[in-house]
Amino acid sequence: MKSYEKMSKEELETLKKELDKKYEEVKAKGLKLDMSRGKPSKAQLDITAGMMDVLDSSTDLVSEDGVDCRNYGVLDGIKEAKRLFSQMAEVPPEKIIMYGNSSLNIMYDTISRCMTHGVLGSTPWMKLDKVKFLCPVPGYDRHFAITEYFGIEMINVPMTPEGPDMDMVEELVSKDDSIKGIWCVPKYSNPQGITYSDETVRRFARLKPAAEDFRIFWDNAYCIHHLYEDDQDFLLEILEECEKAGNPDLVYKFASTSKVSFPGSGVAFLAASDRNLEEIRKQLTIQTIGHDKLNQLRHARYFKDLAGLKAKMREHADIIRPKFEAVLEVLENELGGLGIGEWIKPKGGYFISFESMEGCAKKIVAKCKEAGVIMTNAGATFPYGKDPKDSNIRIAPTFPTPEELAEAAELFVLCVKIVSIEKLLATK
Numbered sequence: 001m002k003s004y005e006k007m008s009k010e011e012l013e014t015l016k017k018e019l020d021k022k023y024e025e026v027k028a029k030g031l032k033l034d035m036s037r038g039k040p041s042k043a044q045l046d047i048t049a050g051m052m053d054v055l056d057s058s059t060d061l062v063s064e065d066g067v068d069c070r071n072y073g074v075l076d077g078i079k080e081a082k083r084l085f086s087q088m089a090e091v092p093p094e095k096i097i098m099y100g101n102s103s104l105n106i107m108y109d110t111i112s113r114c115m116t117h118g119v120l121g122s123t124p125w126m127k128l129d130k131v132k133f134l135c136p137v138p139g140y141d142r143h144f145a146i147t148e149y150f151g152i153e154m155i156n157v158p159m160t161p162e163g164p165d166m167d168m169v170e171e172l173v174s175k176d177d178s179i180k181g182i183w184c185v186p187k188y189s190n191p192q193g194i195t196y197s198d199e200t201v202r203r204f205a206r207l208k209p210a211a212e213d214f215r216i217f218w219d220n221a222y223c224i225h226h227l228y229e230d231d232q233d234f235l236l237e238i239l240e241e242c243e244k245a246g247n248p249d250l251v252y253k254f255a256s257t258s259k260v261s262f263p264g265s266g267v268a269f270l271a272a273s274d275r276n277l278e279e280i281r282k283q284l285t286i287q288t289i290g291h292d293k294l295n296q297l298r299h300a301r302y303f304k305d306l307a308g309l310k311a312k313m314r315e316h317a318d319i320i321r322p323k324f325e326a327v328l329e330v331l332e333n334e335l336g337g338l339g340i341g342e343w344i345k346p347k348g349g350y351f352i353s354f355e356s357m358e359g360c361a362k363k364i365v366a367k368c369k370e371a372g373v374i375m376t377n378a379g380a381t382f383p384y385g386k387d388p389k390d391s392n393i394r395i396a397p398t399f400p401t402p403e404e405l406a407e408a409a410e411l412f413v414l415c416v417k418i419v420s421i422e423k424l425l426a427t428k
């Protein structure tokens with residue numbers, strides 16, 4: 001296909017007329033589709049429907065360590081849940097704390113504690129003139145929302161195919177002690193689906209931050225969320241690398257079963273060094289008598305072990321793989337070679353990240369919306385909702401059906417073409 005850049009003004013104008021006509025036809029269909037949030041579909045929720053049968057009134061609700069899960073007690077998780085989810089977290093059971101139904105909630109709590117109480121005896125962040133966070137971009141909007149909420153200044157760090165630009169990360173954290181943390185989605189990142197290379201993980205573990213209370217917020221939300229059985233990314237385990245590097249306390253690691261069992265009704269957990277965990281438990285004793293043990297028991301008895309988790313993840317992959325492929329196929333067929341957009345083919349996670357020509361993302365998303373397809377707001381993948389190039393668009397293909405997706409993707413590429421031509425014509 002001929003690149004749009006190489007087309008003459010007349011060629012572009014003729015093409016635009018055709019595409020505008022097509023757009024009006026699609027618009028007349030009155031589509032109502034949503035590709036904005038990374039939600040599992042009903043069919044995915046049905047995969048673990050059997051969880052609801054694990055506990056009933058005749059079930060023995062005593063955990064392996066002899067605790068009646070209906071009652072108060074057990075601050076950091078029942079034995080079988082810690083065993084199971086330490087396998088998912090790739091750390092020993094004594095290195096994790098089981099929480100409630102959301103990992104984002106743990107991240108919020110963690111920042112909140114750092115603000116009010118500091119980290120291992122450091123000055124509470126709220127007492128400092130300035131607190132800054134590094135934010136690999138594009139990234140997860142809700143991470144940025146938490147740091148913005150607490151008034152933490154966010155600094156963009158560009159992503160590379162190996163993870164965040166580590167030269168920049170090393171340089172910034174070594175010089176500026178007001179930089180207290182970095183948000184990371186190290187595996188099948190949201191939204192690009194990038195997995196950090198071994199070298200990136202090791203460079204993180206070896207960081208020498210100027211701030212002793214600097215922490216890496218390692219959100220391994222998509223740790224077992226592969227799309228392909230025979231082509232999976234591998235991520236080095238960060239806690240172990242930090243220990244090896246003599247930096248055991250550098251990282252807080254988070255994950256949950258939101259996209260394994262039920263979003264909003266799963267279980268979440270945190271892994272960290274002994275010193276960090278000790279500090280966190282002190283807060284936790286004040287905060288709660290304990291999290292929902294019945295849900296922990298339900299999860300532990302249902303999944304049993306890592307193999308049980310992985311088996312269910314294969315069923316998820318079987319449902320979402322065709323959806324990713326439906327979108328990618330349309331992108332490839334319709335936009336390949338035109339020079340008006342780039343995307344990464346992810347091997348896991350929940351998103352496809354699209355890079356339009358500069359200054360086009362907002363217009364593309366608005367044009368899709370006008371014809372009935374809701375995309376994630378352009379800019380949402382950047383701190384403060386501001387994409388400096390106005391080019392990144394996050395596509396979330398898991399919720400609609402493959403047929404709906406094909407339709408939505410057709411409209412999306414049409415909008416990309418029209419908006420790109422408008423931009424090119426403006427310069428000719």
Ligand code: PMP
Nearest residue numbers: 102103104140185190221256258
């Ligand atoms: N982290 C990332 C990177 C996510 O994409 C999501 C869900 N979209 C979450 C965390 C949310 O996790 P939870 O449901 O456990 O709060």
